[in-house]
Amino acid sequence: MDGWQYLLVLASCVAVTLPLEIVAGARVYRRPKALLATVVPVLAVFACWDLVAVHQGEWWFSARYTLGLRIAGLPVEEWLFFLVVPVCALLTYEVLGRASR
Amino acid sequence: MTGAYTIGAICAPAAVVAVELTALRTGILRRGRFWATIAITLAFQVPVDGWLTKLSAPIVLYRPAAISGARWPWDIPVEDFGFAFAMITLTLALWERVRS
Numbered sequence: 001m002d003g004w005q006y007l008l009v010l011a012s013c014v015a016v017t018l019p020l021e022i023v024a025g026a027r028v029y030r031r032p033k034a035l036l037a038t039v040v041p042v043l044a045v046f047a048c049w050d051l052v053a054v055h056q057g058e059w060w061f062s063a064r065y066t067l068g069l070r071i072a073g074l075p076v077e078e079w080l081f082f083l084v085v086p087v088c089a090l091l092t093y094e095v096l097g098r099a100s101r
Numbered sequence: 102m103t104g105a106y107t108i109g110a111i112c113a114p115a116a117v118v119a120v121e122l123t124a125l126r127t128g129i130l131r132r133g134r135f136w137a138t139i140a141i142t143l144a145f146q147v148p149v150d151g152w153l154t155k156l157s158a159p160i161v162l163y164r165p166a167a168i169s170g171a172r173w174p175w176d177i178p179v180e181d182f183g184f185a186f187a188m189i190t191l192t193l194a195l196w197e198r199v200r201s
Binding site: 013086 | 104105106109113134135137138141142145149152153158159160161162163164167168184185187188189191192193195196199200
């Protein structure tokens with residue numbers, strides 16, 4: 001089970017914020033075009049930073065707590081991180097926007 | 102004292118703010134809702150990132166020379182908050198830009 005740790009951390013982020021879309025009325029997942037247009041540039045910029053840092057040995061990822069699937073040297077979990085975290089922030093921002101309308 | 106990540110964690114937020122002020126120009130930095138989102142997401146970063154970086158069983162490990170060595174709260178390298186601020190600010194500014 002150790003190998004699932006990083007993925008489970010991300011899954012809990014998704015699970016905790018999902019009610020913001022379903023219950024609290026944020027519209028983020030339901031705007032797939034805007035979501036993609038936002039997340040793709042963010043992924044490009046910050047994954048590049050990550051790739052350079054990992055390449056230069058500034059940080060690295062535990063083989064024990066990741067599944068071992070790697071894309072361009074980064075664990076799949078780390079790629080997912082760049083999708084999950086922006087979505088969590090957008091859901092928060094949208095719920096706050098609804099509250100103030 | 103200051104590693105490559107320390108420098109990146111200072112420059113990235115400044116660069117994103119500059120991009121917002123000069124190119125995206127959404128006005129998001131003047132909105133309370135933006136700062137409230139930053140406060141909430143950085144607060145949630147503590148348990149999540151705290152789990153990822155805890156020195157007893159780290160998922161992400163840092164070369165000591167790359168970071169300042171300041172870790173707070175728990176074992177989170179303070180640089181991670183600069184990374185997070187930059188990433189979330191760019192996300193929210195782009196979202197505003199795309200939707201308008």
